[in-house]
Amino acid sequence: MVRKTRHATRTDWVILLTDDDQTYLDAIRKLLEREGHRVLTARDGEEALALLASVHVDLLLLDFYMHGMTGEEVVGELRKTNPMLQVILQTGYASEQPPRALLRRLDIQGYHDKSEGPDKLLMWVDVGLKAAHSARLLHKSRVGLRYILDATPGLHRLQPLENLLQDIIFQVTGLFGVANSCVASREHHTDDPGVAPSCFLAVFEDDAGPTVYAATGRYAGAGGLNEQELDGLLARALDQATRSRRPQVGTDATVVPLCVADQAIGVIYLDKPIVDNQDLELVSVFANQAAVAIRNAQLFKMATVDPLTGVHLRRFVEQWTIVEIRKACRHGGPLTLLMVDMDGLKRINDDSGHLAGDQALVAMGRLLRAIVREGDMAGRYGGDEFIVVLPNTGEIGAAQVAARLLDLLQDTGIEWQGRSLPVRGSVGMATLLPVPETLRSASAPPRQYFERVYDELLAAADRALYEAKRGGRGRLHAAGECPWLDLSH
Incomplete structure (x- = not known):
């Protein structure tokens, strides 16, 4: 059945289509582009492997029988360096290879018979991209957890509170690649001028509004984070985050509370909405570690620093x-x-x-x-x-x-x-x-x-x-x- 031409919403998926039949390459490339995907093409296995070594690809559609390397040989080479890439093999001679045995042997996600038409191919593409999405989430979660595990010992070493806060914001920026982010906490009011540093305050007490203590990007050098600098949504999010002690996601920002036990001692603000639940879980895990490190640094400072002179x-x-x-x-x-x-x-x-x-x-x-x-x-x-x-x-x-x-x-x-x-x-x-x-x-x-x-x-x-x-x-x-x-x- 002939599919009607339509213009799908552009996706962020990258598909590499490999086949030695130029006519088939052109037809399937146009089909997949109409689905909104970015499509790369290769005429043989060597060209495909070279592309895979230089660009990111989410799904490989690979002809089984080609001149030079066969599809099976390409998969064998690919798996030596990339066990995560999703692969759909295509062939016009499907009866010659039992599909289930082939999928198990080569660790691939699908085996498409070209004679079954474009609808069946798109079904396999959907299956492969869903598997790619799951693999991407798993990889991101593993990388994020490893990053947090590597960063945590540095947070918990004894160091000045001001240095710790700056370290936290750099680690958050590194974890999510956020261009602009800042750490804010509840301002401490005191009649003692000796504990009030000239740039960022490092004590979280009473119910005053949040004050920026460490920042990057466009917030670097800011003296505070308040309602005048933020829109109404962010101001409400800050209040909700510290009250509910749960991350608050807006249209263009995320606010994550820093909590110790049942007390919110501050917040991490990111100028990027984190809509993925796994990402929110990662930043929450990091925020819990950061909050404990901040509290320990506060206690250490109270025990070792003269509150009047700051020495x-x-x-x-x-x-x-x-x-x-x-x-x-x-x-x-x-x-x-x-x-x-x-x-x-x-x-x-x-x-x-x-x-x-x-x-x-x-x-x-x-x-x-x-x-x-x-x-x-x-x-x-x-x-x-x-x-x-x-x-x-x-x-x-x-x-x-x-x-x-x-x-x-x-x-x-x-x-x-x-x-x-x-x-x-x-x-x-x-x-x-x-x-x-x-x-x-x-x-x-x-x-x-x-x-x-x-x-x-x-x-x-x-x-x-x-x-x-x-x-x-x-x-x-x-x-x-x-x-x-x-x-x-």
């Missing part, structure tokens, strides 16, 4: 420094410790009140965070004293860091009730000598040994700080290089 707490710095001293013993690198004391903080407290003194502490913490490099550590030792630990840094390099801090302090102050109050400080420095070979070659010392080394180094830096303040304040005094302790003591 680390004394106990954490001590433990971290002992570990670095152990590394210096093992690898032989230097390590320097700076003790920083604020000059004149008591006068600020007495004359302008402790709120003004808090502002001065915030300013000092901000400067210390600015001068430390990746791998260094700044902490609040207590009151107006701070500690900076510089692994793999000798006296010369550490003196440069201290000089930079003192230079910056010359231009640092706070505005308080119409007055400018200077923020100043003095620095004491102590450096561990290179580890002696006898210590490096000895059996690993116990932890108590490194604790004593830390205590001695800290005492030397503290004595140097006293000399710096006695010598006129606002200056650096170096205790020199401190020797390692004798293991026998």
Whole structure:
């Protein structure tokens, strides 16, 4: 029966039609193009294999008997590198090959007798494309799950919350190839200026609107995600996502909540509708892992960071420094410790009140965070004293860091009730000598040994700080290089 010409909606399927009969190629190509498919053609097996190696194809319609390689030989070569491609064999001599045995032997999806006409061929094409769709979903699910499994350890390592949020958004972008995406969370309001970074906030509490903390694409550099920047649908989706704790898909965006237990702590926003259920499941699995990592990072920050100054707490710095001293013993690198004391903080407290003194502490913490490099550590030792630990840094390099801090302090102050109050400080420095070979070659010392080394180094830096303040304040005094302790003591 002759089929009426029609123009089907264009699909995204790619079919490779391989036959050595040019007349048949032309006729079937036009038939399949009317169905909306993109059709590639090849005249023999070698040409087909070359095309398959260079372009993506969803379904292969392959003549069984051709000059050169037979269809069976082409399938044999194809399966060596591509076990997923769906194949329909075609022949005008179907009776010579039992179809069921052929399908099992070659791992193909159909066997079409050309004499049965175009309707039967289109039925086989539909069968092959449905199998291709299932294979595509299975492959995508496996690839997505593998991506999530590979990314998850990186999310759960200890790291600053700000770095974690940026990592999450990059992983989401990589998972779905989304051009523009952003992570938002509930803004934390506080009277403490020390925990409010200048770009993205990293705490999810109260019921305030969402604020962007990490972004890519056209959202990069945005200061917030709010109803003024989004249409009514997205604003409702954000609200529904955080209330229902289920992904919300709009016409041009997807909002996935970040949930821990029964609490939505934020959302992932993608400027792409994810309509496929498997994709939604994948992003939900990733979001669950991301939410737990965010909560752990929040708890870690609460336990290790001073909420006023933004530098680390004394106990954490001590433990971290002992570990670095152990590394210096093992690898032989230097390590320097700076003790920083604020000059004149008591006068600020007495004359302008402790709120003004808090502002001065915030300013000092901000400067210390600015001068430390990746791998260094700044902490609040207590009151107006701070500690900076510089692994793999000798006296010369550490003196440069201290000089930079003192230079910056010359231009640092706070505005308080119409007055400018200077923020100043003095620095004491102590450096561990290179580890002696006898210590490096000895059996690993116990932890108590490194604790004593830390205590001695800290005492030397503290004595140097006293000399710096006695010598006129606002200056650096170096205790020199401190020797390692004798293991026998």
